[in-house]
Amino acid sequence: DHAHGPAKGLMRWVLTTNHKDIGTLYLWFSFCMFLLGGSFAMVIRAELFQPGLQIVAPAFFNQMTTMHGLIMVFGAVMPAFVGLANWMIPLMIGAPDMALPRMNNFSFWLLPAAFALLISTLFMAGGGPNFGWTFYAPLSTTYAPESVTYFIFAIHLMGISSIMGAINVIATILNLRAPGMTLMKMPLFVWTWLITAFLLIAVMPVLAGVVTM
Numbered sequence: 001d002h003a004h005g006p007a008k009g010l011m012r013w014v015l016t017t018n019h020k021d022i023g024t025l026y027l028w029f030s031f032c033m034f035l036l037g038g039s040f041a042m043v044i045r046a047e048l049f050q051p052g053l054q055i056v057a058p059a060f061f062n063q064m065t066t067m068h069g070l071i072m073v074f075g076a077v078m079p080a081f082v083g084l085a086n087w088m089i090p091l092m093i094g095a096p097d098m099a100l101p102r103m104n105n106f107s108f109w110l111l112p113a114a115f116a117l118l119i120s121t122l123f124m125a126g127g128g129p130n131f132g133w134t135f136y137a138p139l140s141t142t143y144a145p146e147s148v149t150y151f152i153f154a155i156h157l158m159g160i161s162s163i164m165g166a167i168n169v170i171a172t173i174l175n176l177r178a179p180g181m182t183l184m185k186m187p188l189f190v191w192t193w194l195i196t197a198f199l200l201i202a203v204m205p206v207l208a209g210v211v212t213m
Helices: 010-015 019-047 058-093 101-123 148-175 188-212
Strands: none
Touching (some): 019 058, 148 188
């Protein structure tokens, strides 16, 4: 059998390099993380329903607050926008696909691995990170639980995914526009993503250094 069609079943989604498939994967991942982050928010709101301790210990409440912030920002909001970018940018500029399709696939699959690692910290000795999603020092350094090492590595994986995605967006927009489409003729959505991609490449290494120190 020398057919070279797309893989069937689950492997089609695991191995896909189609920008629409990857955009759909990002959107579904974002939806799942939104539900998970929302469930953490429900724990927070239930605890704050009235004064005093209600359902969880103070340390676990702090873990929920930390996880909720990270999951909503890096797991729900950002992948939702990246999913829309994967779907829309090639269509808007007349490109057949993203410039680096295999890297596009890899940058997505880093995210489930990163969030699986992040959520696994809740089950480790000493509990998950409990210092807030902005990594307040010295709570995130001197007084952090042992699981903070895995937490930092998960943040690094998210950052690597973001940098790879940003490189892909820049390469696509600068090299795969339809004939006659100058930068000044690009849709505003594409322009916003071009600027955002440069900002991501500038900011993510700084964030990686900050959370590591």
